[in-house]
Amino acid sequence: MKVLVVGNGGREHALAWKLLQSPKVQQVTCIPGNGGTASLAHCQNLPLSLDDFEGIGRFALVNGIALVVIGPEVPLAAGITDYLRHQHLTVFGPTRLGAQIEASKAWAKALMQEANIPTAQAAVFTEKDAAQAYVQAQGAPIVVKADGLAAGKGVTVAATVAEAQAAIAAIFEGQFGKAGERVVIEACLTGQEVSVLAITDGITIRPLLPAQDHKRIGDGDTGLNTGGMGAYAPAPIATPALMQRIQTEILEPTIAALQERKIDYCGVLYAGLMITPEGDPNVIEFNCRFGDPETQAILPLLETPLDELLLACAQKRLAAQPPIVWKAGAAACVVMAAEGYPGGFRKGDRITGVDAAEEQGAVVFHAGTQLKQQRLVTDGGRVLGVTATGETFDAAIAQAYAAVNATHFDGAYYRHDIGDRVRTAESASS
Ligand code: AMP
Ligand code: GLY
Numbered sequence: 001m002k003v004l005v006v007g008n009g010g011r012e013h014a015l016a017w018k019l020l021q022s023p024k025v026q027q028v029t030c031i032p033g034n035g036g037t038a039s040l041a042h043c044q045n046l047p048l049s050l051d052d053f054e055g056i057g058r059f060a061l062v063n064g065i066a067l068v069v070i071g072p073e074v075p076l077a078a079g080i081t082d083y084l085r086h087q088h089l090t091v092f093g094p095t096r097l098g099a100q101i102e103a104s105k106a107w108a109k110a111l112m113q114e115a116n117i118p119t120a121q122a123a124v125f126t127e128k129d130a131a132q133a134y135v136q137a138q139g140a141p142i143v144v145k146a147d148g149l150a151a152g153k154g155v156t157v158a159a160t161v162a163e164a165q166a167a168i169a170a171i172f173e174g175q176f177g178k179a180g181e182r183v184v185i186e187a188c189l190t191g192q193e194v195s196v197l198a199i200t201d202g203i204t205i206r207p208l209l210p211a212q213d214h215k216r217i218g219d220g221d222t223g224l225n226t227g228g229m230g231a232y233a234p235a236p237i238a239t240p241a242l243m244q245r246i247q248t249e250i251l252e253p254t255i256a257a258l259q260e261r262k263i264d265y266c267g268v269l270y271a272g273l274m275i276t277p278e279g280d281p282n283v284i285e286f287n288c289r290f291g292d293p294e295t296q297a298i299l300p301l302l303e304t305p306l307d308e309l310l311l312a313c314a315q316k317r318l319a320a321q322p323p324i325v326w327k328a329g330a331a332a333c334v335v336m337a338a339e340g341y342p343g344g345f346r347k348g349d350r351i352t353g354v355d356a357a358e359e360q361g362a363v364v365f366h367a368g369t370q371l372k373q374q375r376l377v378t379d380g381g382r383v384l385g386v387t388a389t390g391e392t393f394d395a396a397i398a399q400a401y402a403a404v405n406a407t408h409f410d411g412a413y414y415r416h417d418i419g420d421r422v423r424t425a426e427s428a429s430s
Contacts, residue, residue, distance in 0.1 A: 003307065004060050005030045005037075006050065006080070007071025010335075010367035010385040011292035014299050015069055015306070016043050017363070022305035029063070031056055035351075035376050036366025050075045053083040060089050067092060067311055070267070073149060073289050077103035081267075091266070092310040094288050098258065098265040102288040105184045106147045112283060115257035117250055119283040122186035128172040131183050135164045141188040146171050148179025152215075152227050153342075157188060189274040189282055194235045195294045196243075196273060198251050199309055201318040202258070202265045205251045209301055209326060210238035211294040212421070217342060219417045226342045227382055230418030231297040232332045232393065237275055246273065246281050254286070266313050270294075296333040296365045296385040301326050332396040333387040334404050334418045335367070339411030341381035346411065351376040351383070353407040362388040362403030378409050393422045 001024050005016050013036040016028045020042055030037040033045030048055045050072065060068055068084055070076055070093030079096035100107045106124040113119075120143070125131035135142055135158075144167040146154035154176055158164035164185075171180035193215075198207040211233040217223040238246070250271055258265045270287035299306065303325035312321040338345035347368075354364045354376065365387055368380015386403045390396035397419040404414055 001025055001066040001307065002027045002029070002064055004028070004056075004065045004068045005033075005071060006056065006068065006075060008032050008034045009071065009292050010365040010382065011290050011295045012071040013037050013040075013365045013367070014296045014385075015071065015290065016040060017365070018299040018302065018306045019069075022307045024305065025307050029059070029065070031059070034366045034379065035369030035371040036364070038371045051078065053080055056080070057084050057087045057089065060084065061087060066090060067307065067314060069093065069310060071289060073099065073102050073287065076267075076288050077149060090311070090314045092314045093267040094265045095263070097261075098263045098267070099288040101258075101269070101286045103149050104147055105145050105285065106182050108286050109184060109186075111254070111257050111261075115253045117253050117257075117283055118280065120186040120189050122184055125183045125185065126181065128168060131168045131172075131185060132165050134185055135161055135168065138185070140164060143186045143188050144168055144171070145184040145186070146176040146180040147182035147184055148176065150176045150179045152225060154179060155225065189276065189284065191274045191276040192237050193284065194238050194273050194275060195231075195291050196238065196246055196251070196271045197291055197294060197298065198269050198271070199313050199318070200255055200265060200267065200269055201313040201316045202255065202263075203316065204318040205247075205255050205269065206318065206324060207243060207247065207251065208298050208324070209234040210243065211235055211291070211297050212237075213291065213294055214415060214418055219415050224342050226337070228291070228293045229335045229337070229415045230333055231291075231293045232330065232396070232419045232422060233294070233297040233301060234326075234330065236422055242275070242279070242281065246271065250281060250283060266316075292367075293333045293335055293385050296387050297331045300331045300363060300387060300389050301329070303327050327389070329389055329391045330393045330396045330422075331387060331389045332393065332400045332419045333365070333385045334400045334414055335382050336384040336386060336404060336407065336409075336412050336414045337382050338368070338378050338380070339413055341413065345381050347377070347379050349378040349409045349411065351378060351407070351409040354384075357386060357403035357406040360399065360403055360406060362386055362399055364403065364407065383409065383412070393419055394424055397423060
């Protein structure tokens with residue numbers, strides 16, 4: 001069967017790579033793809049824009065695409081699934097209404113509050129003065145969020161009231177355009193974060209292995225927020241008992257609340273969770289898609305063919321699907337970014353050493369790369385997601401960093417502490 005993957009990040013490279021391991025998948029096309037998907041056997045890129053729904057639909061129909069997998073949130077929120085389904089294509093990814101769970105934090109918060117899903121207490125404002133008065137009354141720390149999609153940059157965890165006021169002023173002055181027409185202000189939660197990506201056909205929902213992301217740019221979780229600088233799976237904090245609670249207290253009630261709103265949600269429901277010091281899971285945010293870089297750490301551990309799972313969701317028969325099978329062991333992904341990221345960065349630097357890294361047994365997922373006249377060059381802020389699996393976290397992390405050392409481009413930046421939290425005390429101190 002032929003599959004179409006929409007998007008151009010490390011997540012989409014990982015999806016294409018995993019899909020091609022399935023005996024049933026003959027060919028994957030990525031729109032627009034990147035240097036990594038251009039280099040994969042049986043994979044091709046098609047340079048269409050993500051908002052060219054008509055062009056994407058036409059390609060899929062003419063080429064007999066059996067399954068379309070949508071990677072990023074922006075086309076989902078713009079209704080790509082609605083459009084393609086209307087063309088009778090089989091699509092994995094929620095409709096425009098379902099994607100609101102990520103595209104409007106106020107909408108998601110209302111859904112959680114109505115369904116009694118544990119989340120930080122919050123209020124929504126459309127006027128600056130009222131928002132600032134609320135912050136003044138609540139005090140700090142407090143969290144200020146632009147309502148809409150802001151590429152991961154719309155959240156300020158404010159340590160002081162002044163910081164929160166400045167964030168509110170910037171949002172209402174148009175920092176995030178229409179995404180900032182509403183502001184969500186919520187209580188600050190403490191604890192450990194975990195990403196639970198679950199696949200659903202809108203009726204049944206099943207979690208993938210839990211993962212942990214590293215959102216800040218600097219070692220020790222310091223500096224600016226990024227799209228994610230590395231990940232590992234399976235996150236030990238999400239024990240089987242906790243995963244059971246997440247299933248019954250969060251995932252299932254969310255699907256029920258979506259059904260109540262007549263939303264037929266097929267795709268990934270990604271719950272970004274804070275596990276409080278008491279051990280209770282709280283939702284920080286929902287995303288309507290696979291996480292990046294979590295997907296790069298999760299998929300190498302998946303044994304069940306990915307196409308089977310995604311098709312079972314798109315065809316509403318997930319309940320009949322056998323349990324998902326995972327490989328034993330652990331996976332770690334270290335993101336190599338361009339100098340200056342998450343601020344301004346340069347593109348076009350030559351990348352070398354990817355083959356050497358892969359010969360050592362790592363998998364190098366490309367995030368921002370381009371193949372230009374057969375030469376691989378940097379083409380984004382996050383450039384590579386260097387990923388390795390191992391019997392233990394120590395082994396997976398050591399192999400991922402050995403592969404990072406084998407890979408080079410000018411100005412490459414990466415965190416040195418991906419997975420430190422799960423390494424054994426002995427190896428962490430050596
Ligand atoms: P989001 O874009 O909603 O994932 O938020 C980005 C990051 O901000 C999260 O990964 C958390 O680290 C932090 N954050 C968001 N909401 C809260 C909250 N209510 N309490 C503490 N930290 C938060
Ligand atoms: N890694 C965070 C995200 O995908 O939103």
